[in-house]
Amino acid sequence: MEAVESHELLCRTAWRAEWPEPELDADRLNATVRGDEELLCIAFTNLLGNAMKYAPDGGGICIGGEVEGGCAEVRVSDSGIGIQAQDLARVFDRYFRAEGAKAAGSGLGLYLVRQIVELHGGTIRAESAPGQGTRMIVRLPLSARETSA
Ligand SMILES: Nc1ncnc2c1ncn2[C@@H]1O[C@H](COP(=O)(O)OP(=O)(O)OP(=O)(O)O)[C@@H](O)[C@H]1O
Numbered sequence: 001m002e003a004v005e006s007h008e009l010l011c012r013t014a015w016r017a018e019w020p021e022p023e024l025d026a027d028r029l030n031a032t033v034r035g036d037e038e039l040l041c042i043a044f045t046n047l048l049g050n051a052m053k054y055a056p057d058g059g060g061i062c063i064g065g066e067v068e069g070g071c072a073e074v075r076v077s078d079s080g081i082g083i084q085a086q087d088l089a090r091v092f093d094r095y096f097r098a099e100g101a102k103a104a105g106s107g108l109g110l111y112l113v114r115q116i117v118e119l120h121g122g123t124i125r126a127e128s129a130p131g132q133g134t135r136m137i138v139r140l141p142l143s144a145r146e147t148s149a
């Protein structure tokens with residue numbers, strides 16, 4: 001486990017995902033978490049990859065966050081097809097794909113993301129509605145040094 005600077009992590013994620021509009025709303029995310037930077041980058045790259053895949057017009061994608069309640073809260077939002085209420089809890093299950101999902105995929109991405117987030121003592125949840133876009137909210141505990149500062 002190493003000290004991971006969250007703003008830098010998101011910049012690297014945007015670059016790795018080849019996000020065409022790397023605009024980060026992360027000025028308030030000046031925080032360090034303890035973890036494996038490579039694994040965290042894989043997790044956020046998956047979330048950004050989903051946003052680009054399920055919001056194919058590319059508009060409305062945003063990564064941002066802030067420090068809140070001893071955690072770095074990172075939100076990846078899109079204005080894409082959204083997720084039905086009954087699927088919201090299931091999207092993190094292994095091999096789950098929403099019925100009629102047209103874009104290619106195996107249904108493993110979010111399962112992996114949740115494993116990585118939980119390995120870091122964090123949580124992930126989805127807020128979405130069909131046609132209303134999706135917001136994935138990840139909370140990662142700040143490193144001990146940071147919370148005692
Ligand atoms: N941003 C999103 N907008 C709408 N639906 C989403 C979004 N992210 C995930 N989903 C839904 O949740 C399902 C599971 O997502 P997950 O990332 O695990 O799999 P995938 O993208 O289908 O495949 P993989 O990531 O393994 O290539 C998707 O198939 C899709 O139905």
Ligand SMILES: [Mg+2]
Nearest residue numbers: 050105109110
């Ligand atoms: Mg995916």
